[in-house]
Amino acid sequence: xxxxxxxxxxxxxxxxxxxxxxxxxxxxxxxxxxxxxxxxxxxxxxxxxxxxxxxxxxxxxxxxxxxxxxxxxxxxxxxxxxxxxxxxxxxxxxxxxxxxxxxxxxxxxxxxxxxxxxxxxxxxxx
Numbered sequence: 001x002x003x004x005x006x007x008x009x010x011x012x013x014x015x016x017x018x019x020x021x022x023x024x025x026x027x028x029x030x031x032x033x034x035x036x037x038x039x040x041x042x043x044x045x046x047x048x049x050x051x052x053x054x055x056x057x058x059x060x061x062x063x064x065x066x067x068x069x070x071x072x073x074x075x076x077x078x079x080x081x082x083x084x085x086x087x088x089x090x091x092x093x094x095x096x097x098x099x100x101x102x103x104x105x106x107x108x109x110x111x112x113x114x115x116x117x118x119x120x121x122x123x124x125x126x
Contacts, residue, residue, distance in 0.1 A: 038119075040075070042067040042086060045113045047105070055122035060095040067091070073115070074108040083108070099123055 037056070041048040042065060054061075065075050067086040075094055076083045080103060086092045098121045106116035 037061050037063065039064045040066065042069060042073045042075075042107070044069045044071060045107075045110045045115045047107075047115060047117045050117035051119065053120045053122075055124050057124050060097050061121070062093055062095040065092045065094060072109065075105060076108050077103055077105045079103050 037054060038049075038052065040063060063075070065084070065086050067073050067088055067090055070088050072085060072087050074083060074085050075092070077096075079101070080096050080098060082094060082096060082105075084092055084094050100122045102118060102120045104116065104118045109115075
């Protein structure tokens with residue numbers, strides 16, 4: 001019986017993690033801090049995910065950026081004054097405070113090749 005309880009708890013935790021990391025426009029809720037809100041994969045000339053919507057009380061918001069390509073990339077968000085270089089094969093954490101709004105991000109080196117995306121954030125009072 002105990003093994004089933006642990007397995008069910010693990011399954012619930014896994015489902016919750018998948019729901020909060022969906023790569024579509026389904027809102028993800030975050031209410032604890034500090035935590036990585038969103039994980040990005042940077043491949044050759046693409047962010048994954050490229051768009052998402054989020055809301056929560058987290059401050060700062062933290063993104064984990066994993067550059068799995070053989071090229072150096074940036075994670076640049078002009079509206080938030082973010083410009084972080086991520087060397088090939090490295091991972092970077094970017095933390096920032098954001099009010100409600102829509103934000104565009106891109107790689108400075110590969111923007112013209114389509115390496116860009118956007119996210120919407122809704123700050124929620126706790």
